[in-house]
Amino acid sequence: MTDWIARAREVAAQLAVDAVERDRANNTPYAEVQLLKDHGLVTLLGPAEHGGGGQTWETAYRVIREIAKADGSIGQLLGYHYLWAWAARLVGTDAQIAAVEELYTKNNFFFGGAVNPRDSDLKITQDGDELVYHGHKSFSTGSKVSDLTVLEGVLEGTDEHIFAIVPSKQPGIVFHDDWDNIGQRLTESGSVTISDVRVPWSDAAGYVDRKFQPLVYNTLNVPTIQLVFTNFYLGIAQGALESALAYTRERTRAWPYGGDDKASATEEWYVLEGYGDLQAKLWAAEALVDRAGAAISPLLHARREELTPEARGEVAVLIAAAKQRIVDTGLEIGTKIFELTGARASATKYGLDRFWRNLRTHSLHDPLPYKRREVGDYALNGRLPEPSWYT
Structure with missing residues (x-):
């Protein structure tokens, strides 16, 4: 590692x-x-x-x-x-x-995906031995920088969801330049239109003789990506704190009107107290995120048939706890650093606002209170979360 x-x-x-x-x-x-x-x-x-x-x-x-x-x-x-x-x-x-x-x-191909479950699903029709995807997705992260795109849709006349991996660069996939959010601005997460994208039935993920072969392992997709979120949230928070610390060492001035004057901001008591509080909270969040990573990784690399619903549920709860903790801590850091760096740090050239903007934008992906409820239901009632598109 x-x-x-x-x-x-x-x-x-x-x-x-x-x-x-x-x-x-x-x-x-x-x-x-x-x-x-x-x-x-x-x-x-x-x-x-x-x-x-x-x-x-x-x-x-x-x-x-x-x-x-x-x-x-x-x-x-x-x-x-x-x-x-x-x-x-x-x-x-x-x-x-x-x-x-x-x-x-x-x-050395790079993946993107058009699988936002809050949108209407892509429609899939059959044409002989081929599946044909049609529709529009509001979000397709990775879009124009991807070599391969994961599609998901529902087969016409059924409730069967079918995933397929297709080349991103083809006439039937049109990525639109409409991602203009306040944060995560370079993720190429704009919308996409899918028209007559054809996939052989043999490439329908998990299907044998046109029948899906289910495993509990299939449901690890949500905990896995929720921990992806959690880790880049943690990285954003760490970057925010490191950038603020560097700014304070180099530029922040001590406050000369408090009756306990210091020669340097690095000796200012409220600055030390503020950074101490943020660092302690960040270390605690990091420990929980690392624990979640150590728990799910062996499950992802074990034989797929071995995963039990109980093991899946236990790790999903742990990831929900880690996610809520780093979102709260990261947003606090993204705001509090301005109180510790000083007024001049708000100049756009320093870009300290980008950390809060990035975390605030993506942490809206799915409502955090539902993660708190999952953890609470487990702690109070011993209930594990039921697999869904978001749990």
Whole structure:
């Protein structure tokens, strides 16, 4: 793991140089994704026999976090890529897993996904031995920087959801330049129109003879990506605190009207107290996030048939707890740092606002009170969350 974290930190150092300017410019991050590819981070989870890193999810989560410290958008892109690169393992057959992992690993391909469950599902029709996808999705993270896109839709006349992995660059997929939110600005999360995208029935993930083969393991998709969120939230919060500390060391002035005057802001009592409180809370959140990563990684890498509903539920509760803790802590850090750095730190050239904007934007993905309820129901009643699109 250590070597991969060091590699991620090298990439993060390059991203940090112009992170503020790139956030403001809001350009498609082709160069940033290429940087991830050039350093082998895109194929970190790929099989070693195909040139991949052969690493675990525990390592992948730590790498996401390191990238997000420098640039929350790129951390999100990488985290979503890891989830979608694992999609074949989550729902596919053994043959599909082998084919997809060889394809993306050998070619260093980057994944995007058009699978937002709050939208109307894409419609799927049959045409002989092919499935045909049609529709519109409001969000397609990774869109124009992706090589492969995960699609999900409902087969006409049924309630069957079918996932498929298709090339992103084709006439039937049109990505729209309409992502213009206050945070996570470089995630290419705009809408997409899908028209006559054809997939052989043999590529319908998890289907054998046109029948889906269910496993409890299929339901790990939500806890896995919820912990992706949690880790890039943690990275954003860590980046915010580190940036604020550096600013205070270099620029913040002591307050000369308090009756306990200090020569440097680094000796100012309220500054020390403020940073001490934030650092303690962040360390606590980090410990919980690491615990969640250590819990889910063995499940993701074990034989898929071995996963029980109880094991899945236990790790989902732990991830829900970690997510609520880092969202609360991260948002507090994103606001409080301005009280500790001083008025001049609010200048746009420093970009300290981007951390709060990034975390605030993505933490609205699904309502945090539902995560608190899941944990409370488990603590009080011993009930595990039922698998859904968001639990």
